[in-house]
Amino acid sequence: MDETNELIQQRMRKLETLKKEGINPYPNDFKVTHNSGDILKIYGSWSEEELKGLSDPFRLAGRIIAIRNFGKASFIHMKDQTGKIQAYFQKEILGDESFQFFKRFDIGDFIGLEGNLFRTKTGELTLQVKKFCLLGKSLRPLPEKWHGLTDIEIRYRQRYLDLITNPRVKEVFLMRGLIIQRIREFFNQRGFCEVETPMLHPIPGGATAKPFRTHHNALDMDLFLRVAPELYLKRLVIGGLEKIFEINRSFRNEGISTLHNPEFTMLEFYQSYATYLDMMEMTEELLGSLVKEFHGGFTLTYQEKRIDFTPPWRRIRFKDSLVEIGHLDPIILKDPQKAVETARKLGLELKKGTSHGRVLADLFKEWVEPHLLEPTFVTHYPTEISPLSRRNEEDPEVVDRFELFIAGREIANGFSELNDPLDQRERFLQQLKEKTEEGDPSLFFDEDFLVALEFGMPPTAGEGIGIDRWVMLMTDSPSIRDVIFFPLLRMEK
């Protein structure tokens, strides 16, 4: 916005005038006694007679979002965090000088009000203003009152304008906060301890995404923003913390899309002496209870699609899903060569290598994942694409792992943890080999973690849930940018 803009200049002049008159345009001594949301909730149904019986004055503060002037009276709407309320200014009550002062207020200014409640002819609960003061002068015009702000770039870059203008946006973010609060309560009630582990990692691990690189000057040491907290949380499990969880940011240096932001929030939790089966049950309880609380039942609508969360949720083995849901020829499950042929025939590029497990994972991504609309646990993943999961007792080629899919996207990933240090070392080496063959230098060998594991880790199960994606589902948001206040954008010139 141009500083020479006429509208801004006008308001700057108003500010100068206020200062010259000795009026502080930014005071901080107004004491608030009520907010609009509580007032409407408590007195919304009171009659005019009952309202007259109230003796205490109401002191509210907020931003003016609409002004309707008459010759000797004015209505405004004022907005605070809890909602908006109408206020009525009358020359007869306020006096000439005070009423003239009010007339100099602009839409966008913060105002403190004192008065009592009454009901207008149309029945709207309104504050009859007895006293008022300026609490903060606004120097820039707000977006238009009727159409609001729709320019998506301004909505992201100047989210405060989005929040002022579009009520739904505030609802979504307040709900996000509430969901995270409930998740904390869920784990606290079950005896889990919330922990915080480093975001600056000397060796990135726990996932193979490309990391952001940074540098510590005093130690002259390269560091990486974490791609996952997993390996540090497991160190805590080794240290004897049997039930822990962390809700925090991870960072992945990859593309941006409606499902991906370079920094995103993940919930990870670990429970010793539990298995991936226990994790699935706990997931049903956690997510199911959230749906129930916020949607009044076990169903919600996401992007016009009805999704039923009534437990138990469908469970299907990874390989079975390729045949039953992907309608692929069962021969690909036994014959790696046929799997490669099928993938190529279907137009997949197989950039990640042609090992059987990876090819099947590629086929899964393309032919199964988009069809998993109702909550579905896919289990028994191939061992070679699950380097941190415990092998299945009956079939060591698969692991005791699941991924939860809802609305055709991955929401959670959990497994019984691999606590055999020798097997873990082998898997890391195997992973390193694969990556080296592809010429990808982004993988590092975390010897320190293996040493920790060699001290002994109890049998444990763990899980990660993508909070942003879950909030998208809960708030019917089509893009991850709708649930992150400030999604990453390129810098403006």
Place this chain on the structure above:
RNA sequence: GAGCCGUUAGCUCAAUCGGUAGAGCAACUGACUCUUAAUCAGUAGGUUGCAGGUUCGAUUCCUGCACGGCUCACCA
């Protein structure tokens, strides 16, 4: 990184075939004591994202660039 689409007043949007860039809200002046998208009368507000090109003339056609959106790629 690729393809497609978009960018006009503070905001939301118009502008015919290439022919003087308009409206509503917001703002300013005036009228108005129950309005709520208040109403009425008037005024002002533009480097049409940026840089080139074609043309007598470009918001409009062409090229490049910037930013954004969607799709794809990337993301076990």
